[in-house]
Amino acid sequence: MTTTSSASRAAVDTTTAVYVFAVCPRRAAPDLAGVPGQPGGGSVRLLPAGALSAVVQEVPAGEFTEAALHDRLSDREELELCARAHHEVVAAVARSAAVVPLPMATLYLDEGRARQAVIDDAHRFVTALDRIEGHVEWGVKVHVGNGDDAGAGTTSRTGGPPPGEKPASGRAYLDRVRGRRQARENREEAALRIADRVDAGLRGVAVAARRLRLHGPEVTGKHRRQVLNAAYLVEAGRERELRERVEALGREPGFGDGVRVELTGPWVPYSFAEGGAADGHD
Structure with missing residues (x-):
């Protein structure tokens, strides 16, 4: 999970973070059309990362700072809303491919960091995907x-x-x-x-x-x-x-x-x- 620095707080309302829902094989082509993801975010899509793909969405950074998440997830209705949105994306991928879900609110500052994190942990993801496929x-x-x-x-x-x-x-x-x-x-x-x-x-x-x-x-x-x-x-x-x-x-x-x-x-x-x-x- 990442937070914005004090120097960027003035621009937090216009910056975005990359929310990663899950990881699947790069060959997978799940139908993500119409899957909303987290409220207020962009389109849910695949981000290639070596032999894998991360299932990602750009979200408003200001709504996913550590403080903002603490406030939102302390509210039961907000927690259920976020958890349901997270699960719906994972389930959409699982309908056509093996998928490793990531913890709710896994965030990176940009695509490059999200991609590198998946590549760095590729062995673990591949092992898990081989185990659960089918x-x-x-x-x-x-x-x-x-x-x-x-x-x-x-x-x-x-x-x-x-x-x-x-x-x-x-x-x-x-x-x-x-x-x-x-x-x-x-x-x-x-x-x-x-x-x-x-x-x-x-x-x-x-x-x-x-x-x-x-x-x-x-x-x-x-x-x-x-x-x-x-x-x-x-x-x-x-x-x-x-x-x-x-x-x-x-x-x-x-x-x-x-x-x-x-x-x-x-x-x-x-x-x-x-x-x-x-x-x-x-």
Whole structure:
């Protein structure tokens, strides 16, 4: 990311910066007509860089200084607008070519610097493009019911008896506490086994996989828990096989009604554009 110097601030409203969305093979000819890119910028186009092309757009420099970006991206609506514009450009390229997305708001002062940056990092880009060409990303999430909510309202947080019930003896109380602890541990182990079974079952279809950071209750809700959030790099054309595998896993004994296996995609392989050929936890 670049910022303008103090000497050029007076002209910042008329200067431009080069926004780089992604990198693709130079032989690629994606249809970028009508793809708007970032609001207020010029046409989205290809910038040749050796054997590669950068997907670029000229944007007003004053709107992409470090301070301006901080203000814009701190606003949720502005953040969503910028992220959606970035993704639409990447997706347009991905419809006809392998593409390595770059982080949002990757900027250079001019075309020459943008071109040289791609050339300097060409080996990494070529390696990533070779890995993902002809493949798409699929997401799989597994949720289980949160058994801790099953008895809500019948016992207190301290493990005491329900209102009106005779207090248990000390030993009975400790046995009940131990029983609840053991039940939680059993549920945890069962949930981890389910996640591992789904993950192992899908790796036979995928050429690479990544287990991503789990979502918390603010996303999943308090009555269910996410035990697997993974991305799989799958050869294009094997979608039916993947779907059938997911459906079969969801019917396996031991999963029960409280287990939900969710498949999403296909997506641009964001998770595998930066070395995702190896397993990882992000």
